[in-house]
Amino acid sequence: MTKCLVCSCNKTMPISEQTLGQPVYQALCRHQVGDFLQALESPDDLVVACTQEKPLFQALAQEKPQVAATGLRFFNIRETAGWSDQAASATPKIKALIAHASLPLADPVPAVSYTSQGRLLIVGPASLVSQAMSGAALFEGLVPTGLVTELDGALPTSRARPVVTGELVGLTGFLGQFKARWAQRNPIDLEICTRCGACQQACPEQAITVDFQIDLSRCKSSRDCVKACDVVGAIQFDRLNDEREEDFDLVLDFGAAPSFTQPDPPKGYIHVPPSQGQAQAMQALAQLAAQVGEFEKPKFFKYEQRLCAHGRNGKVGCSACIDVCSTLAIGSVFADGRGRVEVNPNLCMGCGACTTVCPSGAMRYAYPSADRIALEMRTLLKGYTQAGGQAASLLLYGETQELGGAWEMLEAYGRLAQQKRAPGLPANVLPLSLHHVASVGLEVWLAALCYGAAEVTILLTGQEAEQYQAALEKQVSVGREMLRLLGLYPEALRLVTIAKAQDLAGVWPATRQLASSVSEPGGFALGDDKRTALETCLDYLIRKGQPKAQPAELPAGLPVGSPIGGLHLNADRCTLCMSCVGACPEGALKDGGDRPLLAFIERNCVQCGLCVKTCPESALSLDPRLAPLEDRREAVTIHESTPFCCIRCGRPFATKEALRAMLLRIGSHPAFQGEAAKRLEMCGDCRVVDMVEKEL
Missing domain, CATH: 3.30.70.20 (Alpha-Beta Plaits)
Structure with a gap:
């Protein structure tokens, strides 16, 4: 059982116990907080329709001596439903949000752990490294090492923390396991140097700077400095360009260009451009100091190699x-x-x-699985429809701001609506948060339409990596074309990008007319098999769809990059060598056993192109398309040939096309000239016998 506590937030939301069918509090976080504390004594799961005061409720639950409630969690109805110019008609939406929040928690996933002891590498010009080394002392747990790549200022003379000079030539790893390599560009090793000054006094060219580094442009190789330092041994000219390697937990990089070039660098690494170094150094150090200790995160994926x-x-x-x-x-x-x-x-x-x-x-x-997301969509849409809602518009958005999520914009938009500065989310828009908006794709979007959604809006903020945006655009284009071919409304799938909260006002124009794509909502689970899920959705849309236009005659083409499709085969080129059969990882291509034929099961084809790249005759090409589902499931012969029989024993051993290709390739070889040319028309056994007979 799950108990849900709903609050109207000091009557700022027009919801009532009569319409909602359950108690509605006015100030649960203040004078009615006793009811929350009492609910904690029940063994039921407890969900609270308030995210504003989540920290307060969590603190109260921790302080309470005896808490029987399990699964305490919070969800939002204020900014997403109650604060809107359509709030008076948002009861079906609120009931749907309550039903969704009352679902049992998703199954846990394995964890990935990090251990960081605070070993911090600070890389960059001397001025910024010195500043950051001093600043790091203010943060407990940070143990800095400086790597100076440019002498634009004085080096630290204190030996409290190690400082080296050189050029960073390699940086790999992640939080707790960074590995840095740098090449030494100066004969003086600052880790060994005692700063005694003997080398400076001995150098006839005065080539040793106040930072105890040799200016190689002035050095005349007298090596007097080496003699002066023979006891300590800090100066060695033969160590130039030697590489050193060391492990670190954290990296603060003041380099002109970041050492990690990917859009999302690993945790534990921060790059601050030199021009912003002085202003942002302390902020960066504070962020890194927060990454000292032991941490866990979910393992977000599952990988099945056989597929x-x-x-x-x-x-x-x-x-x-x-x-x-x-x-x-x-x-x-x-x-x-x-x-x-x-x-x-x-x-x-x-x-x-x-x-x-x-x-x-x-x-x-896996965080959560597509099947779990499908369950959440079904619950939302069913709850909305059963409460009298119509033309549901499902809104998928990322919840995590550091991953480009849109939740903070949605929250801000609701507050603008409360201030009468924006209309707020329409009453038919059902928001569903995801860890990242790119974590679901075509089969999930189509499933939402099968479950009764009139449209699916995928909300981006423009902060996502470019390749994510491109991938989602391609998936939407494929999905829209599928809908068009089925006679359904292509714009039921929408990819929308906003830059600020106010942009949401134009996402759902009041003049738009929406209707479900299906005659009755589906109730099927999506499962863990992506291909089966996509096939199930297409089958349901064909059987239960409500076409707005004449469906196209299938098969019909889909955009390049479609996960489904067929193959074009050039019969004049194909020799039935079956290289493509061995290359196909999905079992879409089959040989004919004793018969020289090639069969194709379109349902299994993922359009990976391995068969195309493997074919020695360049006889194959991909054909992204949507074919009738019954045709996709059947093995279809796409090429068949007459077997060629050995001219000596009569046993079939090749196809006519394969023999023709062999004649073209090796027919001019000296071993197959004159009477010996007939050997090419013999099977392997007879060819050997013929060669032995001729030699005797």
């Missing part, structure tokens, strides 16, 4: 997940000619874009 279409026979087929990843967390691995992808969970930030673009379903999102 992966990344590579076969040493050739790369699908690389969609690698191409879209903004953290460079995904790499390519080949072994014995077979390719797979490998994900570093510590670099993964959980955007889920890799799972969205994966055509085979080998990469699946």
